[in-house]
Amino acid sequence: MNGTKPAVIKKKNYTKHLVHLFLLPSLIFYVGFMIFPIFQALLNSLYSWKGLTRDHFIGLQNFIRLFTESPFKEMFTRALGHNVIFFVGMIVCELAVAFLLAMLINSKIKGKEFFKTVFFIPKLLSVIVVGFLFSLILNPTYGALNTFLGFIGLESLAKPWLGDPKTALYTIIVVNSWYGFGFAVLIFLVGLQAISAEVYEAARIDGASGLKMVTRITIPLAMPSIMIMTILTFISSFETFELIYAMQGSSGGPYFSTDVLGLYFYRLAFGSVSGGDSIGIGSALAVVLLVIISAATAISMFFFQRKQIEH
Secondary structure, three states: OOOOOOHHHHHHHHHHHHHHHHHHHHHHHHHHHHHHHHHHHHHHHHEEEEOEEEEEEEHHHHHHHHHHHOHHHHHHHHHHHHHHHHHHHHHHHHHHHHHHHHHHOOOOOOOHHHHHHHHHHHHOOOOOHHHHHHHHOOOOOOOOOHHHHHHOOOOOOOOOOOOOOOHHHHHHHHHHHHHHHHHHHHHHHHHHOOHHHHHHHHHHOOOOOOHHHHHHHHHOOOOOHHHHHHHHHHHHHHOOOHHHHHHHOOOOOOOOOOOOOHHHHHHHHHOOEEEEEEEHHHHHHHHHHHHHHHHHHHHHHHHHHHHHOOO
């Protein structure tokens, strides 16, 4: 018996470590498609380039050019401003509406499963398909929206929604909100369903009702789901590319009124904005975008966690 015991222990330890091998495929993909490109972009941003060939080490010169040299600094500032507007617009158009709809579904309304399915359907579509469809719907000549406005006698409200610099970005924000708010509804609904009915009952006994119930009970207790969706919305707003590219092209037209950092990076890295140093300056922009997203996400998580502790 004593002679077989070490072998049994060794076999158990071997089996325990063997389980870790199941993580290896995911780890390889994560390192290959996430970690390696990040380090590669950081390395590329520190060199000058001749076409597709890395030339010599220049330190932070690409970053300095990005922030101080024309036209890079003007395009960067404009695109960053559009990303901020995009984020604020998504908070108002997507998250606020999604939270209200989640509260409605969470109440005693009939057909909850039907509404959850209907709201989530747009998320199943390709972003490129959504962009193409709404480009047709918003066409100023034969688009369904302007045609409908004319049919009901509101021709004065008909506009070239994507052709006017004053409305193009906000129109895309509304389209993007329509595309993604179904996912937000589900996340908020999970958070609302996690709130015990006993908490509401105790609040009613204490005299709380209406808006006070929402601000003092529902929102604080649903803060984890709000935190998750706010952070995800920020990341998606600063990574947005496909929908604007599909609807307005790589220049973010008209007249760069819908230009964002994702489009600007695309033009820098694969276009002719920066000439022979396109990869270097494009990589510098990618690193800056990574820093912005990482820093803002870390600050947001710290802020929300602190709020949770206070409550």
